[in-house]
Amino acid sequence: MHIPFCRSKCPYCDFYSVRADESVKTQYVNTLKNRISAEMSTSDCKADTLYIGGGTPSVLGSENLCEIVKSASPFLSPNAEITVECNPFGLSEDFFKILAFYGVNRISMGLQSANDRERRALGRLSDSETVKQAVLNVQSAGISNISLDVMLGIPRQTEKSLSETLDFCLSLGVPHISAYILKLEEGTVFYNRQNSLSLPDDDAVADLYLQTCETLERNGIMQYEISNFAKCGYESRHNLKYWNCEEYLGLGPAAHSFLGGKRFYFERDLNAFLNDSNPISDGDGGDFTEYAMLRLRLTKGLLNSETENRFGHKIPEEIIKKSAFFADKGFMESDERGIRLTRNGFLLSNSILAEIL
Amino acid sequence: MAKKEFIRNFSIIAHIDHGKSTLADRLLELTETVAKRDMQEQLLDNMDLERERGITIKAHAVKLDYKALDGNIYNLNLIDTPGHVDFNYEVSRSLAACEGAVLIVDASQGVEAQTLANTYLALDHDLELVPVINKIDLPAADPERVAKEVEDIIGLDCSEAPKVSAKTGENVEKVLESIVKLVPPPENNDDKPLRALVFDSVYDSYKGVIVYVRVVDGQIKAGDTMRMMATGAEFTVVEVGYMRPTFMEKTDVLSSGEVGYITASIKTVGDARVGDTVTTAENPADEALPGYRKVNPMVFCGVYPADGADYEALRDALEKLQLNDAALSFEPETSGALGFGFRCGFLGLLHLEIIQERLEREYNLDLVTTVPSVIYKIHLTNGEMVEIDNPSHYPDPATIDYAEEPTVEAHIYAPPSYVGQIMDLCQDRRGVYVGMTYLDADRVDLHYKLPLNEIIYDFFDALKSRTRGYASFDYELADYQRSSLVKLDVLLNGDTIDALSFIIHSDKAYGRARKIAEKLKDNIPRQMFEIPVQIAVGSKVIARETVKAMRKDVLAKCYGGDITRKKKLLEKQKEGKKRMRQFGTVEVPQEAFMAVLKLDDE
Numbered sequence: 037m038h039i040p041f042c043r044s045k046c047p048y049c050d051f052y053s054v055r056a057d058e059s060v061k062t063q064y065v066n067t068l069k070n071r072i073s074a075e076m077s078t079s080d081c082k083a084d085t086l087y088i089g090g091g092t093p094s095v096l097g098s099e100n101l102c103e104i105v106k107s108a109s110p111f112l113s114p115n116a117e118i119t120v121e122c123n124p125f126g127l128s129e130d131f132f133k134i135l136a137f138y139g140v141n142r143i144s145m146g147l148q149s150a151n152d153r154e155r156r157a158l159g160r161l162s163d164s165e166t167v168k169q170a171v172l173n174v175q176s177a178g179i180s181n182i183s184l185d186v187m188l189g190i191p192r193q194t195e196k197s198l199s200e201t202l203d204f205c206l207s208l209g210v211p212h213i214s215a216y217i218l219k220l221e222e223g224t225v226f227y228n229r230q231n232s233l234s235l236p237d238d239d240a241v242a243d244l245y246l247q248t249c250e251t252l253e254r255n256g257i258m259q260y261e262i263s264n265f266a267k268c269g270y271e272s273r274h275n276l277k278y279w280n281c282e283e284y285l286g287l288g289p290a291a292h293s294f295l296g297g298k299r300f301y302f303e304r305d306l307n308a309f310l311n312d313s314n315p316i317s318d319g320d321g322g323d324f325t326e327y328a329m330l331r332l333r334l335t336k337g338l339l340n341s342e343t344e345n346r347f348g349h350k351i352p353e354e355i356i357k358k359s360a361f362f363a364d365k366g367f368m369e370s371d372e373r374g375i376r377l378t379r380n381g382f383l384l385s386n387s388i389l390a391e392i393l
Numbered sequence: 394m395a396k397k398e399f400i401r402n403f404s405i406i407a408h409i410d411h412g413k414s415t416l417a418d419r420l421l422e423l424t425e426t427v428a429k430r431d432m433q434e435q436l437l438d439n440m441d442l443e444r445e446r447g448i449t450i451k452a453h454a455v456k457l458d459y460k461a462l463d464g465n466i467y468n469l470n471l472i473d474t475p476g477h478v479d480f481n482y483e484v485s486r487s488l489a490a491c492e493g494a495v496l497i498v499d500a501s502q503g504v505e506a507q508t509l510a511n512t513y514l515a516l517d518h519d520l521e522l523v524p525v526i527n528k529i530d531l532p533a534a535d536p537e538r539v540a541k542e543v544e545d546i547i548g549l550d551c552s553e554a555p556k557v558s559a560k561t562g563e564n565v566e567k568v569l570e571s572i573v574k575l576v577p578p579p580e581n582n583d584d585k586p587l588r589a590l591v592f593d594s595v596y597d598s599y600k601g602v603i604v605y606v607r608v609v610d611g612q613i614k615a616g617d618t619m620r621m622m623a624t625g626a627e628f629t630v631v632e633v634g635y636m637r638p639t640f641m642e643k644t645d646v647l648s649s650g651e652v653g654y655i656t657a658s659i660k661t662v663g664d665a666r667v668g669d670t671v672t673t674a675e676n677p678a679d680e681a682l683p684g685y686r687k688v689n690p691m692v693f694c695g696v697y698p699a700d701g702a703d704y705e706a707l708r709d710a711l712e713k714l715q716l717n718d719a720a721l722s723f724e725p726e727t728s729g730a731l732g733f734g735f736r737c738g739f740l741g742l743l744h745l746e747i748i749q750e751r752l753e754r755e756y757n758l759d760l761v762t763t764v765p766s767v768i769y770k771i772h773l774t775n776g777e778m779v780e781i782d783n784p785s786h787y788p789d790p791a792t793i794d795y796a797e798e799p800t801v802e803a804h805i806y807a808p809p810s811y812v813g814q815i816m817d818l819c820q821d822r823r824g825v826y827v828g829m830t831y832l833d834a835d836r837v838d839l840h841y842k843l844p845l846n847e848i849i850y851d852f853f854d855a856l857k858s859r860t861r862g863y864a865s866f867d868y869e870l871a872d873y874q875r876s877s878l879v880k881l882d883v884l885l886n887g888d889t890i891d892a893l894s895f896i897i898h899s900d901k902a903y904g905r906a907r908k909i910a911e912k913l914k915d916n917i918p919r920q921m922f923e924i925p926v927q928i929a930v931g932s933k934v935i936a937r938e939t940v941k942a943m944r945k946d947v948l949a950k951c952y953g954g955d956i957t958r959k960k961k962l963l964e965k966q967k968e969g970k971k972r973m974r975q976f977g978t979v980e981v982p983q984e985a986f987m988a989v990l991k992l993d994d995e
Contacts, residue, residue: 217949242944292954390966
């Protein structure tokens with residue numbers, strides 16, 4: 037579920053979000069509820085994950101969020117993973133208790149950096165102490181499955197400031213961390229000001245990335261995807277669906293879906309969604325190239341057995357041959373089980389995929 | 394047919410930007426040769442490229458009718474001249490078709506380098522000069538001072554010189570009066586055998602080649618059998634006439650003193666080359682008009698389509714350009730790095746650039762050109778001599794006895810204060826000082842003998858920048874001289890890139906090798922692996938750099954909404970690979986390749 041509202045726009049973010057007053061939010065929640073039942077009641081299988089992302093879902097308030105969860109509950113399997121993304125600012129223990137009561141069992145929060153100077157450069161309104169308090173509130177509310185977002189390659193970031201940020205996460209004992217290399221998206225403030233931002237260069241960013249992987253793994257938080265790390269058993273079940281090329285339904289403006297072999301999305305327009313607009317087709321999905329491209333984001337990589345189950349053939353010989361070349365350079369591993377990228381390979385994954393697929 | 398006494402044949406000469414084309418426009422307007430509505434800025438320069446660069450590439454001519462103050466109607470033939478040293482020969486032929494020249498001098502800038510160089514060229518042809526002070530509308534204009542300068546430096550009487558503004562039209566009619574008064578009419582030689590000087594020729598897809606001539610002796614009319622005296626080729630004249638600014642005016646006969654055109658179903662301009670003399674087969678002249686020389690290409694380079702599929706299109710385009718440009722030569726060649734292309738010959742670097750630009754602009758081709766080369770004579774130990782204009786044909790150094798390279802006699806005209814800088818430049822270009830002549834207090838003629846390969850890249854630009862544009866430069870091909878040459882090879886990741894090889898004097902090899910290595914390092918985008926860049930003479934590496942390996946090329950976030958985007962990115966990257974030149978294991982984008990070939994920017 038995409039919640040397209042934010043208190044303010046972060047200078048690096050190009051997700052679809054707007055500022056809206058309470059009546060619009062209420063109207064949106066109602067539209068979403070209707071859509072959920074309309075889409076799901078025709079399906080006879082149950083969803084095993086629900087992800088409420090944004091935007092900033094927490095700006096809807098606990099009551100609205102619970103309305104959405106409640107409306108989805110009939111279509112969820114008993115042990116479903118239910119995640120809500122939150123902006124840590126001003127969220128009390130009670131807020132999380134209410135969410136937990138209605139079944140929310142995973143909270144994802146944007147930390148980005150524990151260094152307050154870096155946080156300000158990213159347009160974060162609160163200090164790291166606020167994040168810490170919010171994490172403690174989630175934990176007291178009984179939700180242990182918490183994920184923090186960290187950003188790499190942000191203005192003035194150094195090895196030292198990054199290690200502060202990673203230590204901050206580790207000290208809070210969260211079981212999941214997403215560490216994203218900053219990407220300058222066209223149209224954002226960062227994109228337009230990139231030359232005055234003192235961004236670390238590509239080599240430095242590569243080093244920050246390797247530092248992150250090593251630090252987290254040393255502390256038992258294992259990499260399972262290019263940008264995702266978790267204690268064993270805490271991998272995001274929802275996000276794994278994307279990388280396993282499985283189906284999902286996305287509702288809300290700018291939300292994408294993959295159902296029945298088709299990819300489609302709703303346009304980036306709140307009013308259109310409120311007026312029951314139809315999704316726009318984005319072509320067929322799920323072919324081998326797409327599957328391989330997604331699976332190679334995982335540390336597990338592309339496996340012969342699973343490929344055979346899904347497509348009736350093993351990984352094509354051509355790909356194995358090209359992978360051997362990259363394995364030789366230390367960018368990939370290749371064995372009888374399948375092929376996968378190494379950390380250095382992940383860093384170059386765009387180029388490598390363009391070569392082997 | 395006009396009476397000879399009412400004909401005036403003239404050119405306009407000037408330093409660049411002193412207003413030659415604007416004055417020509419005003420003259421056309423004033424004589425009502427072109428209706429106002431047909432006036433385009435700078436009508437005589439009718440190629441796009443010329444208008445954009447403000448240079449005249451090919452000569453043009455136009456006939457104007459002017460009713461003078463004495464009540465007679467004069468027939469004024471304005472012959473425009475190209476303005477660059479590469480086309481010097483064509484300038485010279487244009488001037489040979491005239492009896493006079495209008496010399497324009499900018500009222501604020503005064504006499505400048507090319508004012509002088511062009512003046513000498515005109516005087517060489519015994520032309521009567523008509524000085525005109527232009528741009529009197531400029532705030533900084535000082536016509537009196539400039540007139541005095543022209544009198545002092547050139548020795549032309551400027552008491553009667555029209556002081557005009559070609560821009561506003563002020564006093565322009567006085568220029569026409571001066572032409573009538575000062576430029577002598579042509580001689581009447583109607584009863585001699587035909588001799589007409591070809592000063593330009595253009596290809597027209599309907600009429601074939603249109604030959605622009607100045608008839609010196611005799612007459613020519615449709616039905617005559619014309620003969621080109623240099624080539625001996627004969628054609629039946631289809632039509633003769635005059636050039637009007639916007640159309641061709643057919644006439645019955647062209648006779649001595651007149652300027653006009655001839656069409657005779659001639660297939661290529663190579664059959665009617667500039668400088669040749671036209672006579673008739675029925676009553677041939679004994680001797681051609683003086684000064685014809687075959688213009689041979691002096692600079693060679695490989696021209697390749699960026700996309701191999703455009704090879705045929707490139708051939709067609711070159712063939713079409715050659716119809717109109719006898720100095721352009723080409724033959725097919727292949728390169729390991731660049732695939733199929735053509736080895737092309739040009740008059741000089743500007744000529745090369747113009748052709749390249751026309752191919753890209755008019756024919757929509759994406760091109761890669763290799764480093765320009767001259768023709769070297771390589772004497773082998775077995776006594777044989779081979780001529781090499783392509784580095785990839787350079788023989789094994791072990792078989793070479795000695796090598797020779799072409800030289801030029803260069804004259805550089807500049808104010809004495811720049812002599813030091815010019816000498817430094819010529820020294821740096823392996824020039825041998827021949828002499829220095831003071832033309833007057835403000836002008837010297839520095840005479841150097843220079844290797845041609847030192848001037849084909851960027852000599853003119855370097856000269857201009859060292860003399861703040863005051864120097865002008867002229868050269869003539871001289872003899873071949875023994876020289877110590879080496880061939881430099883460029884290796885990327887250990888593989889030789891044949892298209893980047895070139896021949897150079899051994900003293901310069903190290904410096905240039907270092908520059909090339911640096912340029913390549915800066916222009917080859919980082920790839921997944923380190924790429925050693927080596928410049929070698931034979932098997933000896935004399936410069937090396939390394940393109941560091943790329944470390945980061947990753948899409949950090951890939952969730953539901955990113956998958957299609959990522960898929961498109963993947964497609965785009967695969968597509969992008971096709972636009973790279975694959976050199977062994979190294980991919981070099983077009984842009985990097987070009988940057989290396991344009992090494993002489995700094």
